[in-house]
Amino acid sequence: MSLLTVGTLAFDSIQTPFGKRERVLGGSCTYVSYAASYFTDEIKLVSIVGGDFPSDEMENLRRLGVDLEGLEIKQNGKTFFWEGRYHQNMISRDTLVTDLNVLDDFNPVLPESFKKASFVMLGNLTPSLQEQVLDQLDNPEVFIALDTMNFWMDMAMDKLLEVIRRVDVLVINDEEARQLSGEFALSKAALKILNMGPKYLVIKKGEHGSLLFYNEKIFFAPGLPLSEVVDPTGAGDTFAGGFMGYLSKTGDTGFENMKRAIIYGSAMASFCVEEFSLDGIKNLSKDEIENRVRNFSELVDFSL
Amino acid sequence: MSLLTVGTLAFDSIQTPFGKRERVLGGSCTYVSYAASYFTDEIKLVSIVGGDFPSDEMENLRRLGVDLEGLEIKQNGKTFFWEGRYHQNMISRDTLVTDLNVLDDFNPVLPESFKKASFVMLGNLTPSLQEQVLDQLDNPEVFIALDTMNFWMDMAMDKLLEVIRRVDVLVINDEEARQLSGEFALSKAALKILNMGPKYLVIKKGEHGSLLFYNEKIFFAPGLPLSEVVDPTGAGDTFAGGFMGYLSKTGDTGFENMKRAIIYGSAMASFCVEEFSLDGIKNLSKDEIENRVRNFSELVDFSL
Numbered sequence: 001m002s003l004l005t006v007g008t009l010a011f012d013s014i015q016t017p018f019g020k021r022e023r024v025l026g027g028s029c030t031y032v033s034y035a036a037s038y039f040t041d042e043i044k045l046v047s048i049v050g051g052d053f054p055s056d057e058m059e060n061l062r063r064l065g066v067d068l069e070g071l072e073i074k075q076n077g078k079t080f081f082w083e084g085r086y087h088q089n090m091i092s093r094d095t096l097v098t099d100l101n102v103l104d105d106f107n108p109v110l111p112e113s114f115k116k117a118s119f120v121m122l123g124n125l126t127p128s129l130q131e132q133v134l135d136q137l138d139n140p141e142v143f144i145a146l147d148t149m150n151f152w153m154d155m156a157m158d159k160l161l162e163v164i165r166r167v168d169v170l171v172i173n174d175e176e177a178r179q180l181s182g183e184f185a186l187s188k189a190a191l192k193i194l195n196m197g198p199k200y201l202v203i204k205k206g207e208h209g210s211l212l213f214y215n216e217k218i219f220f221a222p223g224l225p226l227s228e229v230v231d232p233t234g235a236g237d238t239f240a241g242g243f244m245g246y247l248s249k250t251g252d253t254g255f256e257n258m259k260r261a262i263i264y265g266s267a268m269a270s271f272c273v274e275e276f277s278l279d280g281i282k283n284l285s286k287d288e289i290e291n292r293v294r295n296f297s298e299l300v301d302f303s304l
Numbered sequence: 305m306s307l308l309t310v311g312t313l314a315f316d317s318i319q320t321p322f323g324k325r326e327r328v329l330g331g332s333c334t335y336v337s338y339a340a341s342y343f344t345d346e347i348k349l350v351s352i353v354g355g356d357f358p359s360d361e362m363e364n365l366r367r368l369g370v371d372l373e374g375l376e377i378k379q380n381g382k383t384f385f386w387e388g389r390y391h392q393n394m395i396s397r398d399t400l401v402t403d404l405n406v407l408d409d410f411n412p413v414l415p416e417s418f419k420k421a422s423f424v425m426l427g428n429l430t431p432s433l434q435e436q437v438l439d440q441l442d443n444p445e446v447f448i449a450l451d452t453m454n455f456w457m458d459m460a461m462d463k464l465l466e467v468i469r470r471v472d473v474l475v476i477n478d479e480e481a482r483q484l485s486g487e488f489a490l491s492k493a494a495l496k497i498l499n500m501g502p503k504y505l506v507i508k509k510g511e512h513g514s515l516l517f518y519n520e521k522i523f524f525a526p527g528l529p530l531s532e533v534v535d536p537t538g539a540g541d542t543f544a545g546g547f548m549g550y551l552s553k554t555g556d557t558g559f560e561n562m563k564r565a566i567i568y569g570s571a572m573a574s575f576c577v578e579e580f581s582l583d584g585i586k587n588l589s590k591d592e593i594e595n596r597v598r599n600f601s602e603l604v605d606f607s608l
Binding site: 088089090184185186187188190205208209211218219220221222223225226227228229256259260263293294297299300301302303304 | 392393394488489490491492494509512513515522523524525526527529530531532533560563564567597598601603604605606607608
């Protein structure tokens with residue numbers, strides 16, 4: 001089933017304790033597409049780039065099965081640019097530069113054939129833009145995942161709550177869940193957030209794994225203890241891409257399959273952080289992915 | 305099989321965002337004994353208290369099956385006292401008062417009948433005292449678990465390493481594992497620490513659960529998302545008590561049973577933090593414990 005990804009294509013300059021990379025490919029749509037491409041070749045992308053965006057990177061996306069009809073190219077504009085430096089703990093980071101460039105004019109318009117998408121990954125954008133995308137969707141059975149960040153909770157909480165009310169699964173991290181709910185304990189935070197509308201809530205906890213909340217049920221997906229985290233950039237979007245890609249492939253949004261989707265998302269994210277930029281999730285084999293997923297399964301395997 | 309617990313009996317004054325308690329019962333031996341008592345009634349305790357330690361608390365311990373022959377009572381001394389205040393996150397805390405009192409003269413001497421213990425939980429003490437206990441043990445099959453803290457890594461690393469070399473399982477938290485190994489990634493830290501001697505390493509990550517390392521194998525025990533953490537004091541010792549109690553009951557220190565022991569330890573710790581002091585782990589029923597253990601099992605249950 002088709003997966004619509006709406007968000008950013010970007011250039012990132014990244015410094016971590018393991019090295020630096022200048023103007024490498026980044027952006028939520030990019031990570032989502034690369035991760036999801038292992039599960040589906042029906043990916044539809046809505047984003048915006050400048051005239052500086054390399055045509056061979058567009059060709060690479062097309063080769064993955066990504067439909068770029070919804071990609072706006074502003075020839076006289078520049079692509080969104082982000083520069084950041086990670087601290088030793090690989091969790092906190094300083095943003096050094098954020099050049100919105102063409103993203104400032106982003107006006108997501110869905111091509112006709114995109115409106116019937118079965119699955120939608122709505123990347124972190126202003127809640128108004130997210131709402132604009134929701135308004136264009138035309139499939140009563142659509143399953144929508146939403147990403148957001150603390151910034152929008154500070155700046156546009158009312159609009160954000162309107163958007164959250166309309167989605168099926170909210171995918172945020174623990175600090176965001178705490179801010180959104182005003183609750184410190186994640187189980188309490190989850191109850192409040194599920195009351196805001198979404199059927200599912202995924203709380204990402206970085207190296208500690210993630211939690212899936214559904215009614216009164218909780219699933220704890222472990223974090224794989226990696227020997228080397230080289231670059232955490234894009235891990236969250238890669239998780240989302242693997243998660244939504246797996247759902248698109250299977251077409252099953254029940255709780256049991258949702259758990260599997262989270263494990264696949266976690267596996268893809270674990271590949272992502274092992275190398276800079278998208279290098280960790282390019283050219284994976286089916287076997288590598290299946291083996292990694294089995295590692296997650298063995299990690300928590302015990303019998304009473 | 306018998307479990308020897310060596311460490312502290314104490315009075316704690318505790319402030320958390322949920323309230324405060326003055327001079328309540330605390331200490332590593334206390335938490336270990338209460339938690340382990342659900343699994344074995346062959347508990348032997350070695351510690352020291354002052355004349356101010358209530359005889360009815362000693363009677364309570366005896367009723368749990370704790371042999372107090374190794375408890376030194378210094379009639380003209382005062383029992384170890386600790387006062388602390390937890391921050392909102394319930395992880396970091398300020399120590400307000402540490403009165404070692406009689407602990408300053410602690411000279412752990414094992415009664416003859418204690419030396420053949422099958423399982424030993426060596427609580428956080430100076431490495432020299434821990435070594436003194438090890439030197440008195442007289443059971444070639446003994447299985448020894450060790451707790452320690454950053455402070456001893458700063459103050460007595462050489463002696464600590466000698467002690468670590470002689471134990472079967474080291475039970476520490478993530479920050480301690482990082483300091484002990486000089487490695488940030490826990491999987492790398494674990495490899496280094498296992499090379500220091502212990503067969504097993506348990507790394508506790510608080511609300512995020514814990515990791516068990518054994519050769520190249522890793523087991524991830526989840527943290528139960530609790531709706532209310534009232535007082536984290538003693539959670540680590542309660543974990544250790546449940547863990548070692550379960551091992552004493554089953555007598556099996558293979559990897560598969562070690563996983564179960566960690567789940568039982570985690571379950572006991574989850575009860576501990578729900579109330580102040582020892583209140584959460586007093587008067588539990590077998591059913592409550594088994595149900596809680598099943599919660600852990602369901603939390604990570606998925607099929608590929």
